[in-house]
Amino acid sequence: MEFHRHHIISMKDFTRDEIDYILDRAGKLESLARSGRSDILEGKILALLFYEPSTRTRMSFETAMLRLGGNVLNMGSKDTSSVIKGETLADTIRVISTYSDTIVLRHTSEGAAQMAMEFSSVPVINGGDGAGHHPTQTLLDLYTIKRESRLEHPDIAIVGDLKYGRTVHSLTYALSLYGANITFVSPQQLKMPDQIIDDLKARGAHVNETEDLDHVLNNIDVLYMTRIQKERFPDPTEYKKVANAYKITNKQLVHVRPNMIIMHPLPRINEIDSSVDNTDHARYFQQSFYGVPIRMALLTIVMGADI
C-alpha cells in the first residue's frame, strides 16, 4: 500500500493497514537498527525538542536517525534555550522547522503536538504530550508483541497506572484493532477512565477490569506492567498509598503460560523485581530496543525515503 503520512500525532489517526505497514517496515530495518549505518536519510536533519525529561524516546530517535545516515539537532534542556525567556512553542516550532527536515516534540501540555503541526513546515512526530498521546511508544509496543508473542487476538493484562498513564490509552486503542482480549488491572483510584472503556467496548473490544493481578496472571499471553507515575499525582500522599500496590516477582511466574511475555515501557521503579530479569518471560529490554527500528520506519515514512 501507499502510505505517506506527514505527521505522527495520535494512534487514533491510524488504520489497521497503516499500522501493519509501519510494523512491516520496522521488520525490514531491524538488522540495520542493531548495527551499522546506511545512507537512507543522508543529508537530512532531525530536530529533537524535549520539554520534559526523556532517555529512551530521545536517544532511540537519535540512534534511529544516525543508523539511517542522517543528523540530529537537539534543543537540549528547556532551561538552556529560549523557552526560559518565555518564547511560545508556536514560535519555536516556526523557527526550528526552518532548520530541520522533521521535528520530534515532547511537551508537558496535552495537544501540543497537534498545535505544533499547525505551525510547522516540516513533519512533526509526537514524542509524548502531557497525559495525552505517545504514538511511537504504542507502535514499538505492538512491534514487541508481534515479534515476541502474537498480535492477533492476544490475551493481555495491562497493569498499574491506567488513569494517568499516557502510553496505555493509546495502546488499548491500537490493541482493539487486533481483537485483543484486554484485562485492566489497577487499584480503584487509578482505573482506566470510563470514557475509554466505553470507547473500546463500542469498537467491539473484549475488556475486563479487576484489582487482583493474580486473578489473571496464569491466563494471559502478555503482561504489560506500567510505572505508577509520581509526577501525575496532584496529591503526594495518594501516590505513596498506591505506589507499591502491584509488584511482580519470579515466584509469581510458576504457573503462567510458558510463552507469556512481560513488557514495561520503562523506567521501572519497583513494579518488576530484578529476579524477573533473567527469566524467559522478560521482554522489557528488547521492547526498549524495538523503539529503534520503529522510529527508523517512521522517520523514513515521514521524510518520504524508500528503503
Place this chain on the structure above:
Amino acid sequence: MNDHHELRVRPIVNGTVIDHVLAGQAINVLRILGITGVSDAVVSMVMNVPSITLGHKDIVKIENRELEEKEVDKISLISPSASINIIRDFEVVDKYHVEMPSIVEGMVKCTNPNCISNTNEPVTSKFVVRTDPIRLRCLYCEHVISEKIAEYLL
C-alpha cells in the same frame, strides 16, 4: 406568533425574537449576547412558558438588534431547539432554526487545564461537535465536554 404567551410581552418593531429556547437557558442566551444589567439594550424575556413541542420553553426578545452568525452558533450549543425570528416593522422577515456547527472555534474554553489551548500559545480553542447527546471534543487534547456547556462559553 399568535400563541397566548405572546401576550405576556408586547410585539417588537425591529429586532430579534429567539423562540423555543430550552427552559432555563434564556439567561445563558443573554450572557452569549453580552446583555448585562449595565447595557442599554431593550430586552424582554419569558421563562418556562408552555410549549407544544418542548413542554416548556423560554423566549428572548431583543429590540433593534440582529444576531451575528457566531452568536447563533453559540446559542445552538446550549439550546439546539431554538429558532430565530428577525423582525422588521413588526413583520417576521426571516425565521430559521439554529443549526449546530460541526466544528466550533474560539467559542468554548477547554475544561482540561493542561490543554495547549489554555496556555499563552497563539491558538484558539477548537471542538468537534457531536449531537444526541451534545458532546464537544477538544481538537487538541480530546477532552470531552458533555454538560454545563454554558459555563465554558467564551
